[in-house]
Amino acid sequence: MTITSFSPTVARSKRKDKNLLMIELPEPLFLKALNKQAVSRPPVWMMRQAGRYLPEYRAVRSKITFETLCTTPDLAAEVTLQPVDLLGVDAAVIFSDILVILGAIGVPFYFDLEGGPRISQPIRSASDIDKLVPAEPPSKLAYVGEAIRKVDAILRPRSVPVIGFAGAPFTLAAYAIEGKTSREFAITRRFLIEQPEAFSKLLSHLAEAIIAHLHFQIKSGARAVQLFDTWGGIMSSPEYRQIVYPHTKHVITEIQKAGVPIILYMNGSTPHLNNMLETGADGLSVDWRMPLDQVRQIVGSAPVLQGNLDPTLLYSKPEVIERKTRKMITDHGVSKLIANLGHGILPDVPVEHARAFIDAVKNYS
Amino acid sequence: MTITSFSPTVARSKRKDKNLLMIELPEPLFLKALNKQAVSRPPVWMMRQAGRYLPEYRAVRSKITFETLCTTPDLAAEVTLQPVDLLGVDAAVIFSDILVILGAIGVPFYFDLEGGPRISQPIRSASDIDKLVPAEPPSKLAYVGEAIRKVDAILRPRSVPVIGFAGAPFTLAAYAIEGKTSREFAITRRFLIEQPEAFSKLLSHLAEAIIAHLHFQIKSGARAVQLFDTWGGIMSSPEYRQIVYPHTKHVITEIQKAGVPIILYMNGSTPHLNNMLETGADGLSVDWRMPLDQVRQIVGSAPVLQGNLDPTLLYSKPEVIERKTRKMITDHGVSKLIANLGHGILPDVPVEHARAFIDAVKNYS
Numbered sequence: 001m002t003i004t005s006f007s008p009t010v011a012r013s014k015r016k017d018k019n020l021l022m023i024e025l026p027e028p029l030f031l032k033a034l035n036k037q038a039v040s041r042p043p044v045w046m047m048r049q050a051g052r053y054l055p056e057y058r059a060v061r062s063k064i065t066f067e068t069l070c071t072t073p074d075l076a077a078e079v080t081l082q083p084v085d086l087l088g089v090d091a092a093v094i095f096s097d098i099l100v101i102l103g104a105i106g107v108p109f110y111f112d113l114e115g116g117p118r119i120s121q122p123i124r125s126a127s128d129i130d131k132l133v134p135a136e137p138p139s140k141l142a143y144v145g146e147a148i149r150k151v152d153a154i155l156r157p158r159s160v161p162v163i164g165f166a167g168a169p170f171t172l173a174a175y176a177i178e179g180k181t182s183r184e185f186a187i188t189r190r191f192l193i194e195q196p197e198a199f200s201k202l203l204s205h206l207a208e209a210i211i212a213h214l215h216f217q218i219k220s221g222a223r224a225v226q227l228f229d230t231w232g233g234i235m236s237s238p239e240y241r242q243i244v245y246p247h248t249k250h251v252i253t254e255i256q257k258a259g260v261p262i263i264l265y266m267n268g269s270t271p272h273l274n275n276m277l278e279t280g281a282d283g284l285s286v287d288w289r290m291p292l293d294q295v296r297q298i299v300g301s302a303p304v305l306q307g308n309l310d311p312t313l314l315y316s317k318p319e320v321i322e323r324k325t326r327k328m329i330t331d332h333g334v335s336k337l338i339a340n341l342g343h344g345i346l347p348d349v350p351v352e353h354a355r356a357f358i359d360a361v362k363n364y365s
Numbered sequence: 366m367t368i369t370s371f372s373p374t375v376a377r378s379k380r381k382d383k384n385l386l387m388i389e390l391p392e393p394l395f396l397k398a399l400n401k402q403a404v405s406r407p408p409v410w411m412m413r414q415a416g417r418y419l420p421e422y423r424a425v426r427s428k429i430t431f432e433t434l435c436t437t438p439d440l441a442a443e444v445t446l447q448p449v450d451l452l453g454v455d456a457a458v459i460f461s462d463i464l465v466i467l468g469a470i471g472v473p474f475y476f477d478l479e480g481g482p483r484i485s486q487p488i489r490s491a492s493d494i495d496k497l498v499p500a501e502p503p504s505k506l507a508y509v510g511e512a513i514r515k516v517d518a519i520l521r522p523r524s525v526p527v528i529g530f531a532g533a534p535f536t537l538a539a540y541a542i543e544g545k546t547s548r549e550f551a552i553t554r555r556f557l558i559e560q561p562e563a564f565s566k567l568l569s570h571l572a573e574a575i576i577a578h579l580h581f582q583i584k585s586g587a588r589a590v591q592l593f594d595t596w597g598g599i600m601s602s603p604e605y606r607q608i609v610y611p612h613t614k615h616v617i618t619e620i621q622k623a624g625v626p627i628i629l630y631m632n633g634s635t636p637h638l639n640n641m642l643e644t645g646a647d648g649l650s651v652d653w654r655m656p657l658d659q660v661r662q663i664v665g666s667a668p669v670l671q672g673n674l675d676p677t678l679l680y681s682k683p684e685v686i687e688r689k690t691r692k693m694i695t696d697h698g699v700s701k702l703i704a705n706l707g708h709g710i711l712p713d714v715p716v717e718h719a720r721a722f723i724d725a726v727k728n729y730s
């Protein structure tokens with residue numbers, strides 16, 4: 001018997017066919033850990049694992065634009081599968097971009113020559129926000145769902161779950177207002193202070209679009225989702241709590257109603273650990289700046305932690321990577337842990353170094 | 366009697382002149398707070414207070430380059446005095462740039478059209494480091510000392526101290542290697558991982574140049590100094606501790622031997638509070654992300670804290686600025702506190718908003 005594809009719907013409909021061999025698939029390790037079940041070692045994946053550090057990714061990408069790769073389900077599925085096949089990660093995060101939601105609500109973007117995101121017409125006024133359209137994911141972002149279905153059909157029989165994702169309201173608002181990435185996001189922060197009601201309206205609009213897009217990804221086969229509030233850490237903790245947190249929490253609560261676990265990532269997470277904790281997210285994905293065992297002391301025993309090897313540590317020799325990865329797991333403990341980096345894998349990391357990280361987790365005992 | 370200038374040396378040499386009126390100047394409030402003496406309200410100043418938000422600064426700057434302003438003592442002194450005269454801050458940080466030390470050790474820099482610093486030939490190898498020259502501050506950076514003498518002559522009779530400053534070893538190394546400012550400093554972090562010995566040698570070389578430059582500023586009249594490890598927060602706390610901290614601490618210890626208090630600033634300070642604390646710096650200047658009262662809980666009662674209003678909060682209406690400033694002081698308490706921002710004042714902040722911040726501290730009771 002060869003399994004070439006898998007559909008839960010088909011499997012259920014044929015239950016009465018006595019020639020059908022029913023196989024109970026083991027619960028994926030990633031989901032067991034995220035659901036706080038006992039595991040013998042942490043699952044492992046890497047943010048941006050379908051990315052430029054892989055020669056196989058660069059081969060696909062060399063023929064087409066980033067935009068084409070995002071919007072062509074066969075190709076997005078192909079690169080999503082690469083790190084699973086090549087490195088054996090325990091989950092496949094769908095290849096996409098957090099900015100696709102901006103395009104869907106009427107804020108077009110593109111990538112400049114250096115690969116940096118650019119918003120064609122940044123939001124700068126309340127009237128810009130009034131012009132936004134609601135996101136209709138099944139029509140405008142259908143390609144994301146299609147890519148997820150393709151990947152899930154292949155990986156579900158292998159007990160590897162697909163992770164869907166979206167940018168969080170603040171981070172998407174920051175791109176929409178700033179117009180590009182930034183270290184300080186000074187335009188965004190000025191906007192939120194000078195026009196708090198407009199800013200809040202933007203966050204609300206984004207939150208609904210994010211919820212719709214995540215629900216759509218779940219319906220398409222995503223078995224967990226990650227919400228990236230990558231730049232939320234630029235804010236002070238009390239201001240994040242007052243202005244941003246209600247919208248972040250709203251997204252998380254709505255997704256959990258679908259019975260799907262959600263992980264919240266933040267760069268600059270240390271001052272925001274309590275904000276992150278109180279969102280009730282199932283997993284907290286933290287940056288590399290504070291060791292996981294210290295993070296655990298702050299957040300208590302409730303959440304699963306995800307992280308947090310310094311992405312630049314993957315420039316180290318494989319034996320150093322292995323040692324630091326093992327230390328991270330040992331210091332924190334195996335349970336309620338998903339091994340990952342503290343931010344996305346950098347494009348110039350040698351593949352063998354990424355493999356050393358993955359293998360160190362998989363061989364942990 | 367009019368005091369037009371002041372020199373401690375002259376005052377001492379004329380002690381036997383019975384026509385000389387000897388005046389015991391009160392200890393500046395800033396130094397009292399930094400020396401942990403009782404004060405009725407915190408002193409206040411702002412990082413980058415001699416800067417573009419002041420029309421009077423822009424008037425001086427419009428006629429000359431930033432480099433000329435840095436290297437012309439009369440002009441540097443003039444803009445250093447502006448926030449004291451215009452806003453009544455309690456200390457005058459000398460107008461200069463942290464990069465001057467790089468120029469002095471053989472790493473020339475300039476500013477691009479957007480005002481960003483650029484290193485002409487970034488350090489990229491161990492042999493680049495071998496070519497560095499020792500800093501000889503009295504000759505190459507004499508203009509900094511001269512500017513300090515001029516400002517101190519005017520401000521000492523008014524009990525306003527001059528603050529000298531320098532970039533910390535890591536932050537200067539980051540500029541020297543990266544070649545420009547950066548959000549991620551990925552080239553720097555790759556260098557430190559792949560060439561740890563060369564990186565350490567660079568930090569050592571920089572530390573000696575920094576110590577020499579700070580001693581020179583103290584000899585010229587600076588009564589306190591601040592060490593800016595602005596980008597140290599990009600590192601993980603344990604790696605900072607292992608690789609960077611010994612050099613930071615060395616600088617701090619050497620300056621304290623001169624009997625002058627030193628403040629350590631770090632952006633992204635929250636994960637690094639223990640590193641900062643253990644340097645033994647007299648004052649810890651922290652970013653805006655975590656409220657000062659929470660920072661105090663982590664660092665304990667020993668150090669003076671400096672900070673930490675979110676610089677973007679100065680975009681708020683004056684009454685909001687006043688309320689948040691008062692809350693910051695009340696939540697932390699008056700003692701062992703120097704009121705400041707969490708980073709430099711932004712160039713497009715209205716002067717009246719800066720004044721609202723300064724006045725809120727000065728009127729605190």
